[in-house]
Amino acid sequence: MDIKVQPMGDYQTNCYIVTIDDKDIIIDPGVDAARWIKQNVTNPVAVLNTHGHFDHVWSNTEVKNEYNVKLYTPKDDCFLLTTDPYGLGMPSSIADIEVEPDQEFEIAGVKIKFHHFPGHTPGCSAIQINEHLFTGDFIFKGTIGRFDFPMSNAAQMKQSINKILSWENTNFHIYPGHGDKTTLIAELDSLAQWERYIIL
Template structure:
């Protein structure tokens, strides 16, 4: 598995291209992601959204139409694909596949699981591909995602942190912003946040 990453837009939102068996999966195509994606794919097969915030989905529709590929979005964040938060003029997009919480899919022969960790958004998910997690805005290196936005929930975030603390295996984590990390490296931090949230 080869992973390419580039931060997009004012919020330096990580867009990923994950290549397995000469198949390119595009994760979270953010603001003005299209030129970079065009330069770095040879056989794009799908777009995967970790969640529905504008800085992660901005180029969804453009990429979908450019390559004639399907868009997979967590079901509970579908409503965000047609919002225009902060009047920034985000292009609307339409998901081809709405992914249920904790659903595992097979796309072009590759198993991909959307682990549901709501709190940051209702549908917030970590996408697992070959024991690697693309965590969106759930877990970052040294911190966790915010839960004070509209449609966020501190109650759901606390549940999600409890859920991930039950995991026993280590995983590489590629977050929606900042540098990569591992689950074991973040356990102490996640534990502190879980205790902090009321």
């Protein structure tokens, strides 16, 4: 398994290419991601979104049309793909697969699970591939995603933190939507502090 990462756009949003058995899975193709993706894939099989914010989905349509692959987006965030709520001229896209909370898939022989962790957005999810979690804007190294945006929800963020803190298996590598990679074990104390900090 090979994981490539490239920060994209003004917000340095991480776009990932996960290659397993010569199959490329593209995660969060943000602003101007298509050129880098083209230079680094040979056999794309899917595009996955961790959530619907513009800096993670900007190049969805361009990439999925280029390679004729399906786009998987958390169901509760699909409305963000077409509304351009921040008025930035984001190209619209339409999910081929509207992912239900905690839904599992097998894509070209690769097992994938979307763990639903709402709070940053209604559909915010961490995508599990083997022992790797692509957490979007849920967990970063040393902190968590913002929950003060118009479509964020502090109560849901608190519940999401409690959910992942309850996992028996914490042996996951974390690849966030911004910044450096980390591990779930390394973030447990930070997550517990944030859970206590969020007062409803």
